[in-house]
Amino acid sequence: MKKDHLKSYLMISPAILGICLFVVYPMISLIGISFTNYDLVRGSGKFVKLANYEKLFSQPAFGEILSNTLIYTFYYVVLTMSLALFFAFLVQRSNWFDRFVQGVTFLPHITAMVSVSLVWMWLMDPFAGFLNYILEEWFHVKGLQWLQSSSTAMMSVIIINVWKSVGYYTLIILSALKTIPADIYEAADLDHSTKLRTFFKITIPMISPTLFFLLVVMTISSFNVFDSIKVLTGGGPVRSTMVLVYYIYEYAFIHMRLGYAAAAGTVQLIIVSFITFIYFKLLQKRIYYK
Amino acid sequence: MKTLMHNVAGITVLILKLVLVAIFVFPFVWMILTSFKTIDETNMYPPTLLPHAWTTEGFSKATGLGNFAVYARNSIIVTLCSIVIQFAILIPAAYAFAIKEFPGKKLLFSLVILAFMIPVQVTFVPVYLLMAKLGWLGTLLPQFMPFMANAFGIFLLRQTFMQIPDEIIEAARLDHARERQIITQIMLPMARPTLATIALFAFISSWNSYFWPLVMTDQDQLRPLTVGLAILKDAEGTVNWPAIMAGNVILFLPIIAMFLVAKKQFLGSFSYLGIK
Numbered sequence: 265m266k267k268d269h270l271k272s273y274l275m276i277s278p279a280i281l282g283i284c285l286f287v288v289y290p291m292i293s294l295i296g297i298s299f300t301n302y303d304l305v306r307g308s309g310k311f312v313k314l315a316n317y318e319k320l321f322s323q324p325a326f327g328e329i330l331s332n333t334l335i336y337t338f339y340y341v342v343l344t345m346s347l348a349l350f351f352a353f354l355v356q357r358s359n360w361f362d363r364f365v366q367g368v369t370f371l372p373h374i375t376a377m378v379s380v381s382l383v384w385m386w387l388m389d390p391f392a393g394f395l396n397y398i399l400e401e402w403f404h405v406k407g408l409q410w411l412q413s414s415s416t417a418m419m420s421v422i423i424i425n426v427w428k429s430v431g432y433y434t435l436i437i438l439s440a441l442k443t444i445p446a447d448i449y450e451a452a453d454l455d456h457s458t459k460l461r462t463f464f465k466i467t468i469p470m471i472s473p474t475l476f477f478l479l480v481v482m483t484i485s486s487f488n489v490f491d492s493i494k495v496l497t498g499g500g501p502v503r504s505t506m507v508l509v510y511y512i513y514e515y516a517f518i519h520m521r522l523g524y525a526a527a528a529g530t531v532q533l534i535i536v537s538f539i540t541f542i543y544f545k546l547l548q549k550r551i552y553y554k
Numbered sequence: 555m556k557t558l559m560h561n562v563a564g565i566t567v568l569i570l571k572l573v574l575v576a577i578f579v580f581p582f583v584w585m586i587l588t589s590f591k592t593i594d595e596t597n598m599y600p601p602t603l604l605p606h607a608w609t610t611e612g613f614s615k616a617t618g619l620g621n622f623a624v625y626a627r628n629s630i631i632v633t634l635c636s637i638v639i640q641f642a643i644l645i646p647a648a649y650a651f652a653i654k655e656f657p658g659k660k661l662l663f664s665l666v667i668l669a670f671m672i673p674v675q676v677t678f679v680p681v682y683l684l685m686a687k688l689g690w691l692g693t694l695l696p697q698f699m700p701f702m703a704n705a706f707g708i709f710l711l712r713q714t715f716m717q718i719p720d721e722i723i724e725a726a727r728l729d730h731a732r733e734r735q736i737i738t739q740i741m742l743p744m745a746r747p748t749l750a751t752i753a754l755f756a757f758i759s760s761w762n763s764y765f766w767p768l769v770m771t772d773q774d775q776l777r778p779l780t781v782g783l784a785i786l787k788d789a790e791g792t793v794n795w796p797a798i799m800a801g802n803v804i805l806f807l808p809i810i811a812m813f814l815v816a817k818k819q820f821l822g823s824f825s826y827l828g829i830k
Contacts, residue, residue, distance in 0.1 A: 271733075272655075278703070280665060283669040283703045286681060286701075354574070362571075368574075370820075370821060374809055376761070379783070380581075383582075392599060484673065490675060513678075516679050522679055
């Protein structure tokens with residue numbers, strides 16, 4: 265082996281060691297544990313074949329949790345994407361006021377989810393909260409129970425998560441908009457294209473790679489939602505906001521049943537890998553056709 | 555007629571922007587104002603905007619919470635350690651992946667991409683067991699060691715290093731500069747904006763993290779501020795909003811200070827993150 269090669273390997277070895285130890289090994293280990301009845305109290309487990317998976321899929325609760333996660337993902341992605349697009353078009357100039365609005369909408373993104381959750385929990389307080397005050401005094405509508413009713417809790421969690429992240433996605437869309445050459449718009453203008461038509465026929469297709477990338481990022485982050493659920497609702501009321509990661513957390517660290525939690529974790533790993541795989545496949549295809 | 559339409563549209567857009575500002579600023583204002591109110595005032599209906607009598611009771615309640623100083627110290631230690639160790643590891647790795655040629659480079663780099671794609675919410679159960687096996691659970695190590703290889707940072711810095719013209723590196727080699735000198739005196743100064751981006755990102759994600767320290771700690775002595783704040787909420791129920799908001803303000807201060815100092819860097823780098 266050449267001396268220079270050895271040096272290169274030395275330079276990357278701490279990084280590779282970290283990845284093997286904390287990403288690759290845990291992925292394999294997760295699948296391994298999912299075939300055992302590993303228990304955190306006992307600190308050991310036996311091989312139980314597919315028992316965890318059989319139990320997982322025979323439990324009605326698990327179907328409910330998957331559907332909660334999908335509902336969360338659907339509304340979160342649709343709302344965040346459309347609002348981010350709308351905000352980006354609203355504040356796309358580079359004057360000080362538009363830049364100020366961009367900065368302000370971005371601020372929640374760098375704030376801890378714990379802080380954001382607690383502030384909104386207070387705003388959404390059914391008795392002394394500010395949101396119900398606005399609904400009742402300004403709009404003369406009866407106040408909502410927000411996080412404290414199983415019919416509105418999921419909606420409230422979604423609103424809070426959209427509020428936290430929409431400014432970040434707005435910034436990304438704005439930077440994609442800047443890459444569209446101005447002469448394309450000039451040509452559209454000469455053809456007397458309406459604003460709406462230009463938007464759907466030129467702008468959207470031109471930034472579609474970015475939008476698609478965002479779609480994948482948003483979907484994956486939805487499948488990993490945890491912090492807000494833990495602080496706001498603890499999965500309740502009556503499991504109405506129980507999502508996949510929270511379920512895994514509860515089984516692993518409250519019920520101490522790691523084998524079962526690992527089986528649910530493997531299902532999550534498969535879902536996240538599948539979304540990522542589709543993303544790369546489509547990316548390759550697009551590059552190929554170019 | 556056309557100018558009238560134009561004006562109406564202009565005013566509508568302006569109003570929309572102002573509504574947007576209100577929706578995004580108000581929760582922060584509400585957080586700060588609440589932290590200076592008394593508990594009694596937060597239970598009043600209709601709610602008051604400005605505190606009737608400004609008080610710092612909330613702050614003394616929050617900081618007087620048994621382990622507040624410990625939580626704050628842990629947050630600071632974990633954040634600093636994770637930034638230092640990430641940089642020590644990612645700079646040589648990014649350099650080797652960008653400049654050097656060696657067998658297996660492609661395969662090894664795909665490991666970096668893999669690490670970038672797999673979220674911690676998938677791997678936390680086995681990592682917890684690994685920490686137990688290593689005997690690290692009674693220490694702060696589990697809060698930053700698993701992030702020692704910052705895959706995203708390696709990826710970003712590699713891109714930046716690759717954009718530095720070969721001639722500059724060649725010229726330095728002809729001057730008998732050693733590899734260490736090339737990195738510290740030529741490459742790193744040229745990559746300053748990228749390094750700032752990585753540092754900001756590492757700071758934010760470590761300071762704000764909640765899920766990871768919640769899972770990795772079972773003693774109060776090891777918990778950071780975020781977890782402490784959630785404990786404060788559970789301890790005080792939803793009655794002591796001033797104390798909870800005061801804790802929030804303290805957690806938020808370093809972030810907002812950094813944002814105001816490096817606003818341009820922030821907005822520039824975070825939008826850059828998305829382009830890839």
